[in-house]
Amino acid sequence: MARYIAKRLVLLIIIIIFVSIATFFLVHLLPGNPATTILGPNSTPQNVATVNKQLGLNKPLWQQYFIWIGHVFQGNLGQSFTTHQTTTSIIAQSFPIDLELIIFSQIIAFAIAFPMAMAAAKRPNRLFDQASNSTTFAMLALPPFVIAPVLVLIFAVHLHVFPGPASYVPITQDFWSNIHTMLLPSIVLALGSIVVYFRLLRNDLISTLQEDFITMARSKGLTDRRIMWRHALRPSSISLLASAGVTIGSLIAGTFIVELLLQMPGLGYQLISSVNQDDYTVVQGITLFVAVAIVLINFIFDFLFTIVDPRIARE
Amino acid sequence: MSSVITDDLAEIKEEVAADAAADRTTKKKLGVFFWVCASFIVIVALLATFASLLPLPNPNLGNYSSVQNGGPSWSHLLGTDDLYRDILSRLIYGARVSLVVGFGGALIGLVLGGVPAMISAYRRGRVDTVLNTTSYVFLAFPAIVAVIAIVSFWGHTLWKITLIIGIFAAPLIFRVVRASTLSYATRDFVLAAKALGASDTRILTREILPNIMPTVVSFGLIAVATIIVLEGSLAFLGLSVQPPTPSWGNMLNEGSSLLTGAKGQTNPWLVIFPATAMFLLLFCLNVVADKLRAYFDVTEIKL
Amino acid sequence: MSGRRLLEVEDLNVTFATSRGDLRAVQGVSLTLDQGKTLGIVGESGSGKTVLSRAIMGLLPRASTTQTGSVRYDGTEILNAPNADLRKLWSTHIAMVFQDPMTSLNPVQRIGHQITEPLRIHLDVSKSEAKETALSLLMQVGIPSPVERYDAYPGQLSGGMRQRVMIAIALACAPRLLMADEPTTGLDVTVQAQILDLLGQLQHDRDMAMILVTHDLGVVATRTDEIIVMYAGNVVERAPTNVLFKSMAMPYTEALLESMPRIANPSHTRLTAIEGRPPDLLHPPTGCPFAPRCPYAQDKCRSEKPPLLEATPGHSYACWFPLTAGDRRPDPEPSQTVTA
Numbered sequence: 001m002a003r004y005i006a007k008r009l010v011l012l013i014i015i016i017i018f019v020s021i022a023t024f025f026l027v028h029l030l031p032g033n034p035a036t037t038i039l040g041p042n043s044t045p046q047n048v049a050t051v052n053k054q055l056g057l058n059k060p061l062w063q064q065y066f067i068w069i070g071h072v073f074q075g076n077l078g079q080s081f082t083t084h085q086t087t088t089s090i091i092a093q094s095f096p097i098d099l100e101l102i103i104f105s106q107i108i109a110f111a112i113a114f115p116m117a118m119a120a121a122k123r124p125n126r127l128f129d130q131a132s133n134s135t136t137f138a139m140l141a142l143p144p145f146v147i148a149p150v151l152v153l154i155f156a157v158h159l160h161v162f163p164g165p166a167s168y169v170p171i172t173q174d175f176w177s178n179i180h181t182m183l184l185p186s187i188v189l190a191l192g193s194i195v196v197y198f199r200l201l202r203n204d205l206i207s208t209l210q211e212d213f214i215t216m217a218r219s220k221g222l223t224d225r226r227i228m229w230r231h232a233l234r235p236s237s238i239s240l241l242a243s244a245g246v247t248i249g250s251l252i253a254g255t256f257i258v259e260l261l262l263q264m265p266g267l268g269y270q271l272i273s274s275v276n277q278d279d280y281t282v283v284q285g286i287t288l289f290v291a292v293a294i295v296l297i298n299f300i301f302d303f304l305f306t307i308v309d310p311r312i313a314r315e
Numbered sequence: 316m317s318s319v320i321t322d323d324l325a326e327i328k329e330e331v332a333a334d335a336a337a338d339r340t341t342k343k344k345l346g347v348f349f350w351v352c353a354s355f356i357v358i359v360a361l362l363a364t365f366a367s368l369l370p371l372p373n374p375n376l377g378n379y380s381s382v383q384n385g386g387p388s389w390s391h392l393l394g395t396d397d398l399y400r401d402i403l404s405r406l407i408y409g410a411r412v413s414l415v416v417g418f419g420g421a422l423i424g425l426v427l428g429g430v431p432a433m434i435s436a437y438r439r440g441r442v443d444t445v446l447n448t449t450s451y452v453f454l455a456f457p458a459i460v461a462v463i464a465i466v467s468f469w470g471h472t473l474w475k476i477t478l479i480i481g482i483f484a485a486p487l488i489f490r491v492v493r494a495s496t497l498s499y500a501t502r503d504f505v506l507a508a509k510a511l512g513a514s515d516t517r518i519l520t521r522e523i524l525p526n527i528m529p530t531v532v533s534f535g536l537i538a539v540a541t542i543i544v545l546e547g548s549l550a551f552l553g554l555s556v557q558p559p560t561p562s563w564g565n566m567l568n569e570g571s572s573l574l575t576g577a578k579g580q581t582n583p584w585l586v587i588f589p590a591t592a593m594f595l596l597l598f599c600l601n602v603v604a605d606k607l608r609a610y611f612d613v614t615e616i617k618l
Numbered sequence: 619m620s621g622r623r624l625l626e627v628e629d630l631n632v633t634f635a636t637s638r639g640d641l642r643a644v645q646g647v648s649l650t651l652d653q654g655k656t657l658g659i660v661g662e663s664g665s666g667k668t669v670l671s672r673a674i675m676g677l678l679p680r681a682s683t684t685q686t687g688s689v690r691y692d693g694t695e696i697l698n699a700p701n702a703d704l705r706k707l708w709s710t711h712i713a714m715v716f717q718d719p720m721t722s723l724n725p726v727q728r729i730g731h732q733i734t735e736p737l738r739i740h741l742d743v744s745k746s747e748a749k750e751t752a753l754s755l756l757m758q759v760g761i762p763s764p765v766e767r768y769d770a771y772p773g774q775l776s777g778g779m780r781q782r783v784m785i786a787i788a789l790a791c792a793p794r795l796l797m798a799d800e801p802t803t804g805l806d807v808t809v810q811a812q813i814l815d816l817l818g819q820l821q822h823d824r825d826m827a828m829i830l831v832t833h834d835l836g837v838v839a840t841r842t843d844e845i846i847v848m849y850a851g852n853v854v855e856r857a858p859t860n861v862l863f864k865s866m867a868m869p870y871t872e873a874l875l876e877s878m879p880r881i882a883n884p885s886h887t888r889l890t891a892i893e894g895r896p897p898d899l900l901h902p903p904t905g906c907p908f909a910p911r912c913p914y915a916q917d918k919c920r921s922e923k924p925p926l927l928e929a930t931p932g933h934s935y936a937c938w939f940p941l942t943a944g945d946r947r948p949d950p951e952p953s954q955t956v957t958a
């Protein structure tokens with residue numbers, strides 16, 4: 001177990017170094033002189049000097065990288081040349097929105113996908129199983145950027161059940177209005193997760209329920225409910241956890257899309273506005289933050305693996 | 316002496332072929348649904364390819380004598396958008412982007428990921444270990460973030476987007492192809508061919524490739540669908556091909572921004588039609604991939 | 619105390635609905651078992667032993683199986699009884715040791731939890747009491763340093779240890795009837811003997827009835843009171859143990875005895891010593907199911923199925939030409955060649 005974690009930790013560090021190098025070199029994809037391109041219309045000689053200092057653009061590449069990474073370690077991700085806000089404070093303001101969306105949507109997704117998968121797996125190939133199986137298969141073809149506008153059209157524009165775009169209320173301001181505005185985007189994100197969780201869990205549950213140790217558990221006189229929750233669920237959650245890496249990717253893409261669609265000032269919204277304003281330092285900073293966050297989340301899921309299924313660390 | 320081995324080889328091959336044939340004739344059929352979905356994809360592809368030969372109005376130019384944001388009518392079957400442009404025409408031209416990026420990206424991914432995967436899995440050794448670890452590293456963070464970042468620094472032209480997405484699809488394709496090559500690399504018929512002194516290239520192309528083809532094709536179609544989703548998301552975020560060139564993603568973006576506009580400015584059709592088109596294309600790709608996988612008995616590969 | 623009729627099975631039939639047709643895995647089986655006694659069920663692989671024992675317990679999946687006949691436990695009919703009723707019997711009255719210790723323990727739960735679970739659920743004991751009982755059970759089944767094993771996962775134990783854990787689980791709630799389904803498959807010979815001795819010992823201590831399922835006549839020879847021999851879902855011979863070994867009537871039983879495992883062929887390898895294969899249960903032959911492999915088979919055997927008849931009190935068999943009827947017995951047909 002300790003060895004397994006140590007191995008994963010080494011991989012984690014390698015990946016983070018790799019991510020940071022890649023993010024650093026993004027600036028060099030810009031055509032022309034990075035400092036002037038970064039600053040665009042804001043390129044006063046003074047600003048150019050600041051950028052050059054920040055990125056160390058007159059030094060050899062490897063030195064530039066170390067200067068930059070040194071700043072990053074001090075929490076300095078540069079600043080916006082349009083609003084003069086630091087990237088760190090932009091992230092600090094917008095990240096809670098993404099976090100809330102993700103947590104909220106995942107609660108909805110788990111609350112629906114788990115019971116659904118258990119009900120389907122209990123009677124495989126019967127009506128409920130087949131219905132939910134084909135529905136989720138069809139929903140695989142409904143990514144957030146397709147389903148979100150349609151749901152906004154139906155529920156916000158026509159039925160007025162949920163508030164439309166640009167009605168975001170911070171949670172600190174009014175808890176219930178915040179929840180109300182969060183509901184529609186969370187449902188959009190949850191739909192995608194439900195499909196993935198349901199399909200993985202259902203398949204694994206069906207094969208787990210045929211295992212000898214389930215018959216053994218039945219012969220102990222346990223209720224079906226207890227067998228499902230206590231004996232079948234955990235050994236069936238491996239694929240689910242293993243898929244976290246992919247899931248988190250589509251989840252991030254989904255949050256960006258709903259934020260843009262509903263004009264919620266989360267990371268995605270900030271990222272896209274910065275791109276549109278050629279505010280490259282902010283783009284670079286947010287990219288690094290999101291990439292590292294995802295890598296860390298993946299690492300945590302790897303660790304959860306070993307708790308959920310002790311077989312893994314032993315292999 | 317060599318004839319004994321050739322005989323053996325021939326026999327093994329025959330058996331494998333006979334087994335496969337028996338399997339196929341006894342129970343398996345692709346089914347009507349498969350053909351319906353496959354035809355849909357082909358029709359979309361044909362329409363997109365020959366769009367300029369069709370009697371369609373220019374997708375990028377509005378006709379100011381027609382209605383703005385008009386619903387479906389005889390002159391504009393799917394209506395018009397806020398710039399008086401024909402939605403049907405934009406939809407058909409827009410399919411080009413999805414298809415080019417989808418199939419092009421998957422092809423690039425196959426070349427960059429699939430070919431090294433076959434060689435690496437066949438040869439094993441240190442190169443394999445290094446490539447394998449690299450693919451893990453690449454997969455540890457999602458393509459979407461990387462693609463957004465690169466595209467916003469590098470530019471939004473079609474070929475750049477296709478290339479970047481293709482590069483980021485490569486590690487995943489690498490893993491799939493590597494896993495399925497590994498499962499054949501030590502089979503009898505491969506060993507027999509080796510004993511006969513067949514060259515590595517010959518073994519890879521004649522013995523292994525045909526066997527991993529079903530996996531590659533069915534997974535490749537899933538990759539196409541995934542890439543189309545990625546491009547669509549990019550386009551929705553305004554980071555794919557730039558207006559006025561239509562793509563389904565940027566049409567959805569335009570439609571969405573009109574949703575809450577002032578009265579007479581809203582246009583639900585500009586959401587409904589591209590959304591439906593996208594859904595149908597993705598759904599058909601999934602169905603075709605899924606049926607092929609069932610038909611060829613490709614077990615789902617755990618990544 | 620001893621002598622009370624615990625289990626009574628009458629004309630039990632189990633049919634699986636498979637995609638290729640009905641599969642009659644158990645056909646018209648009757649048996650009885652008294653408190654404190656041991657019944658051996660012997661037969662080749664695939665003869666229906668596991669299906670029979672699971673049907674008696676009511677563990678077979680309901681959806682795809684049809685079960686007819688009667689199974690009475692302590693006078694109460696339990697065949698096709700609702701799961702809720704069966705759950706009250708499982709663990710506390712009837713418990714089962716499963717065939718494969720490698721797959722029958724939950725891989726992601728600690729041993730201790732798996733033993734205390736039935737205790738906590740059925741006997742309403744406190745956590746600490748349950749742990750105490752579990753530790754003493756682990757001790758009884760001969761697990762060294764039970765305190766450490768208590769927190770182990772199944773993957774950390776050897777096959778023999780796992781089988782001992784399974785026995786501990788089965789015995790946790792002190793059942794009156796223990797079904798041991800090939801409790802020693804896959805274990806090496808010395809461990810097999812240890813486990814079987816352990817079972818015998820525990821059974822004796824607790825005055826428990828036991829059904830011991832095996833494909834090895836040698837195993838049941840010294841450890842059972844009565845033996846049932848199964849072939850292709852049918853009981854083909856049934857007798858008290860001493861009677862069976864004294865006057866064996868079925869050629870199949872004889873073949874089983876002759877194929878008894880030797881050192882070179884330890885019993886955990888599946889029985890292959892009898893030439894030929896058991897019949898296809900989807901399309902059973904019309905006559906005696908053993909006829910294609912029986913060295914004494916006559917035309918009658920191939921056309922008419924011999925009924926299971928009681929020849930002497932307690933001894934029944936299904937054979938037209940039993941071994942016991944020395945003079946009536948025809949000469950074996952010229953040696954059969956092995957067909958691949």
Ligand SMILES: Nc1ncnc2c1ncn2[C@@H]1O[C@H](COP(=O)(O)OP(=O)(O)OP(=O)(O)O)[C@@H](O)[C@H]1O
Nearest residue numbers: 634636641643662663664665666667668669670899
């Ligand atoms: N769930 C099921 N569905 C269909 N057929 C089954 C099922 N379970 C068992 N069978 C069939 O019933 C027959 C008897 O199987 P069973 O497991 O009882 O044999 P066994 O005597 O226990 O053999 P072994 O010594 O290998 O354990 C076999 O032919 C088997 O294929």
Ligand code: SF4
Nearest residue numbers: 906909912919937938
């Ligand atoms: S009935 Fe005939 S075939 Fe069957 S066991 Fe007896 S002698 Fe053999």
Ligand SMILES: [Mg+2]
Nearest residue numbers: 667668717800
């Ligand atoms: Mg069995």
